[in-house]
Amino acid sequence: MTLRTTLDFLLHDWLDTTGLTSRERFADHNRETIDAVLDTCERIAREKYAPFNRLVDTQEPHFDGEKVTLPKATHDAFKAYAESGMLSAAQDYDIGGMQLPYSVEAAANAFFACASVSIGSSLLSVGNANLLMAHGTELQKQVFAHKEFSGQWSGTMCLSEPQAGSSLSDVATRAVPDGEGFESDPLGARYRLRGNKMWISSGEHELTENIVHLVLAKIPDADGKLIPGTRGISLFIVPKKMVNAQGELTGVRNDVALAGLNHKLGWRGTTNTLLNFGEGKFPVDGQAGAVGYLVGQPGKGLACMFHMMNEARIGVGIAATMLGMAGYYASLDYAKGRPQGRPITGAGKDAAAPQTRIIEHADVKRMLLTQKAYCEGALALELYCARLIDEQHTGSAQDAEEARLLLEVLTPIAKSWPSEWCLEANSLAIQVHGGYGYTRDFPVEQYWRDNRLNMIHEGTHGIQAMDLLGRKVLMEEGKGLTLLSHRIMATVNRCNGIPVLAPHAKALARALQDVGVATQKAWSTGVPGEALANAVPYMQAFGHTVLAWIWLDVAGCALDNDPQQESLVTQGHVGCAKFFFHYELPKINAWLGVVQSRDLTCATFPEGAF
Amino acid sequence: MTLRTTLDFLLHDWLDTTGLTSRERFADHNRETIDAVLDTCERIAREKYAPFNRLVDTQEPHFDGEKVTLPKATHDAFKAYAESGMLSAAQDYDIGGMQLPYSVEAAANAFFACASVSIGSSLLSVGNANLLMAHGTELQKQVFAHKEFSGQWSGTMCLSEPQAGSSLSDVATRAVPDGEGFESDPLGARYRLRGNKMWISSGEHELTENIVHLVLAKIPDADGKLIPGTRGISLFIVPKKMVNAQGELTGVRNDVALAGLNHKLGWRGTTNTLLNFGEGKFPVDGQAGAVGYLVGQPGKGLACMFHMMNEARIGVGIAATMLGMAGYYASLDYAKGRPQGRPITGAGKDAAAPQTRIIEHADVKRMLLTQKAYCEGALALELYCARLIDEQHTGSAQDAEEARLLLEVLTPIAKSWPSEWCLEANSLAIQVHGGYGYTRDFPVEQYWRDNRLNMIHEGTHGIQAMDLLGRKVLMEEGKGLTLLSHRIMATVNRCNGIPVLAPHAKALARALQDVGVATQKAWSTGVPGEALANAVPYMQAFGHTVLAWIWLDVAGCALDNDPQQESLVTQGHVGCAKFFFHYELPKINAWLGVVQSRDLTCATFPEGAF
Known part of the structure; x- marks a missing residue:
């Protein structure tokens, strides 16, 4: 499955992004204009980003005391990106923008993150300029933000x-x-x-x-x-x-x-x-x-900053996701081409038979399917959140309010989940390559190194977890969590009627209940130190439950369109959902156990005993 | 807790290594000679290895077409190691050896792996020479093996x-x-x-x-x-x-x-x-x-090789463990010295209060305790296996046979478990450092990179898992697994009588039973392709169960010596055991679920749907 196939399914079949074009702001857009944007970004990423990903790793920025020197490729990539108009993709026509939905902008940017996450750093400029557009004076917008959108500054x-x-x-x-x-x-x-x-x-x-x-x-x-x-x-x-x-x-x-x-x-x-x-x-x-x-x-400086935080954190989530995806594609390619060993059959191995490609080994398939389920699931979550931002900006008052509430709760997951699990995917991509994956002759070790940043910047894992359990699930009397539960249960109810998904739907309903119980028990004494001591395991369980929901919803959509699973795309989505429900969702119980018992083993461990 | 304190407890209090000196081969040894070996190795590691760990990372071996150049520090480290006599530590006196127990040799070598895992590569020479001592002719031993033991070749x-x-x-x-x-x-x-x-x-x-x-x-x-x-x-x-x-x-x-x-x-x-x-x-x-x-x-070449495999794999396990430990010590040190943020109290944060050291934050303590439980637990397992090798070489016929059987089953765990979980510990060490951990100004990123090798070399994770579930738990009618179960139950029975450990003992007994059931169900159809499709999740569950046993046994020993937990060492061991039973052991159910249902989601996933 190419990235484009996956994006097309998620954007159009699943999220009905084309439906947004009935709104005034996006009225000039249609499937063709959206496709054209994706085509352009895919091409620039392929030509100006991907070929130089290793180069920018080995030729680090250099400071001679006067100037910082970057490789020519970095200049070329920045220039191509700026010329594509993507810096102002979401802006009004009258300042040179494209009035593109954020979900399309996010999908288009995924190509660049996949090709070379660190050659481009335009997200910060866009976030910076967006902040000024929201909080700056007219002159600040004109002088500073507009020049950032054009790529001049x-x-x-x-x-x-x-x-x-x-x-x-x-x-x-x-x-x-x-x-x-x-x-x-x-x-x-x-x-x-x-x-x-x-x-x-x-x-x-x-x-x-x-x-x-x-x-x-x-x-x-x-x-x-x-x-x-x-x-x-x-x-x-x-x-x-x-x-x-x-x-x-x-x-x-x-x-x-x-x-x-x-x-x-x-x-x-x-x-x-x-x-x-x-x-x-x-x-x-x-x-x-x-x-x-x-x-x-x-x-009021921090409030201005936080205004941009959701998009910044979704940006980090997409970067983490696409690094994972890049490793997935590389290891899939390797596994299809590398002959080694023989399949295990009931009759034992036939040593005289020719070697099989490693993709035929069950454990290699497990490592590939794990990567696929992590990374495509994460991509779906990120685009879902991006779609919520569109809703927040252009939906009806009620839809916008619901989108805001959902984003409050989902953003810590959108930021943290891919940072943790798509990093794990990168480790599996190395593992599929065996010894070759540990060398710098293959790209997977760099993806793994690059991805390790994402649990740290834009709010560490621990900060995200405190935000989730300490603020987001409580705020406005738990409205955000309640709304998310309704959305999840809507998926459960819909998929209960699809035989192949019904067992997953039941498992998801139970998981949701477990998360709810754990949330209550964590806070049942009202002591923040007790509730938050296990904020990270809570976030892990919450994240896995959200991802299970995303996969169930995606699989449900795929089966609605193709009930007989005639296409490989449908088989892929249904298989990933099955994998996630069988191999991943059961992990939440271990995490929730310490949350609901308000386990203080770590918090009370004496410093001198470390 | 210093590494030396931990080693002393494990070697002497827990494994009664000194007791080995009552055997003829080790009769010249006593606590003092063992201490002297550890002292020497600790000193050489501190002086000749640790200061150059970053150097050997940045000055890679260079080949000019004629010769491979290594930094001078690598030559100095090799020379110091060879001069210490550690290359022939286990050999007979008459060829210049020390007749040291393998468990002491392994403990002493831990200092080098902790200081700089890659500056030294003596383990291979020792394994090579040991193999020749076991399978070579007299002349092959003299000409080749002896010169390797002396460090000349x-x-x-x-x-x-x-x-x-x-x-x-x-x-x-x-x-x-x-x-x-x-x-x-x-x-x-x-x-x-x-x-x-x-x-x-x-x-x-x-x-x-x-x-x-x-x-x-x-x-x-x-x-x-x-x-x-x-x-x-x-x-x-x-x-x-x-x-x-x-x-x-x-x-x-x-x-x-x-x-x-x-x-x-x-x-x-x-x-x-x-x-x-x-x-x-x-x-x-x-x-x-x-x-x-x-x-x-x-x-018969492979049989000769396999003869040395247990020690080689324990060597990899120790390397992985000590890389984890190095990261643990570095992050503990950082957490004790770094002020940032304020503790969460019932009254909320007092922004005017001075910042606290990050070791006072519950989530930082969680990350430190996780590292400690992973790495010290892994070290205990490795030394336990090393002790079994001593038993195999110098114990009574029955003890030697039991040691052999236990090693068959435990070696895949001794190799794989630290490779996976002490790598995770290294990731947590980075996380404790925040942004600083992602820079090359701190050592933790290198530990993480170094450790990623261990799931690959000396038999990949997948190979170890096939070895465990496909061979080791079945061989000789399951004798090895049965014997291990008896050892585990002996610990369970002993710790049932210690109130603070009794709940853990019950949990371990149940886990052991779950592993047994999963083993049976995996093989209940007798189809290797079905049993082995989930060999890695099986190994993960098996490994966590083994580590839970190790921690329970260590904690039981600590409490035997110090029932009131007066020393911080005891508090540390009991706290780690509690952590492992609360946070880690519950993870096995998710892994065993797919094993016992012989889940074929991955194995049957169509290649075209990836």
């Missing part, structure tokens, strides 16, 4: 600091008003920032003529103190090079300096940096301090 | 071929008698070999003045045909440089040529090679063909 998100990592409440970057009349700068209230930002992807490079940093910082109170916690955080635009109100470079460098490149396990095509803001290396108007323009209200 | 194992990988029955290397009088060469019947051998560790280097290759090859029949299957395989000594009967180099190069180095994901300090035997690059006596001396009987 690029963007970053500067949240983490070396001493604080995930703990944003400890952000120590300070922003002070930049002298008299600071409020009246046309680009936004003007501040000077000082601090260090860590893990900043694409924080320095020469791909674009300017870089638009979006920076979280705190404005000190009258006593010069920073407000503790996240309430004190504000958001600023800090351009690498100063610009005027017409969006032209003024020729002055802003006081943002690269302190160093991070040398990573994988994902090496993308520069990752430690940036010093305002240390005085590039004084502006003779003064140290990076010039930054306030976005939105002071103290 | 080193050894390899040449099994795999590029076209055959795990499928040894397809070995295509040919060995033909080397002219008249070939049988009467003092070094053994003399053949000429031609063929290619892949994945040969330490196949070429300048660490030693000669390299002793042990090569599997087939002797053609009268028609020049190779016998199909493994029956046709013979074993040969093929020295890199020709030697005379006195063991002196004759100055003639043998016809073994390095065809290329493999460039690997990890484990980069050890050269891994493709070797061409007999291609004519270095003709001997004007003739192409690598000169090889037969070891043992023609056609």
